[in-house]
Amino acid sequence: MINVSFVIPAYNEADRIGSTLKSLKHFSSNAEIIVVNDGSTDQTKRIAEKYANKVITLPINHGKGFALQIGWREAKGTYIACLDADLEESANEVTSLLSPLEKQQADVAISIVKAGKHAGLGFVKKRVQALIYQQTGVKLEAPLSGQRAFHRKWLSVLLARAYQGFGVEAQMTIDLLKAGAKCVEIPTTMTHREMGRNMKGFVHRLKQWVDIERQCRGTLL
Numbered sequence: 001m002i003n004v005s006f007v008i009p010a011y012n013e014a015d016r017i018g019s020t021l022k023s024l025k026h027f028s029s030n031a032e033i034i035v036v037n038d039g040s041t042d043q044t045k046r047i048a049e050k051y052a053n054k055v056i057t058l059p060i061n062h063g064k065g066f067a068l069q070i071g072w073r074e075a076k077g078t079y080i081a082c083l084d085a086d087l088e089e090s091a092n093e094v095t096s097l098l099s100p101l102e103k104q105q106a107d108v109a110i111s112i113v114k115a116g117k118h119a120g121l122g123f124v125k126k127r128v129q130a131l132i133y134q135q136t137g138v139k140l141e142a143p144l145s146g147q148r149a150f151h152r153k154w155l156s157v158l159l160a161r162a163y164q165g166f167g168v169e170a171q172m173t174i175d176l177l178k179a180g181a182k183c184v185e186i187p188t189t190m191t192h193r194e195m196g197r198n199m200k201g202f203v204h205r206l207k208q209w210v211d212i213e214r215q216c217r218g219t220l221l
Helices: 017-024 044-051 064-074 088-102 123-136 152-158 165-178 199-217
Strands: 004-010 031-038 054-058 079-082 108-112 148-151 183-187
Touching: 004 017, 004 064, 017 031, 017 044, 017 088, 031 044, 031 064, 044 054, 054 064, 064 152, 064 165, 079 088, 079 152, 088 108, 088 148, 088 183, 108 165, 123 165, 123 199, 148 152, 152 165, 165 183, 165 199
Parallel strands: 004 031, 004 079, 031 054, 108 183
Antiparallel strands: 079 148, 108 148
């Protein structure tokens, strides 16, 4: 029986995904690694096939939400951990997220990571915190964290609607809380690529904000 399924969406992550997947290979034989190659045009697929138990390749880029749901449908584990492809060696800290689930202290565990010096100004984060609080009455510190784990019994909730792009973390959190799931946030030192306070970072956060508004509020932008 598979205990943990690691679901990793990846788009053009050839430079980092190898290190990320290698850091997960030390888990016991009752774990599986599922990579959803979301229309990558680099060597992501080839590298992922060296380490993952299953690589699902989408012919075009559909976005993070779609890719995660594809991976969830394939997951066989009692617990499902969603991880970004660019965590590299810090991915092994996922054990901190699995621990409260295995001890039945929570249904969902979300990683809290201290913002680095190249992080954004926090507008999108504050917006999502407000949306989640408005709809559930719960205040979260890291609502946009892509590093999270949950018990598979919540899959029916997470597969009941289509998730869009970067709106997935915000909406899945709202859906789980409304369904009665107990969420805990766990401090970790997981690290991944920060977009920075430059034009590339600004464009990324603008797209993230648009996806979140469309997903959580149905805003037509």
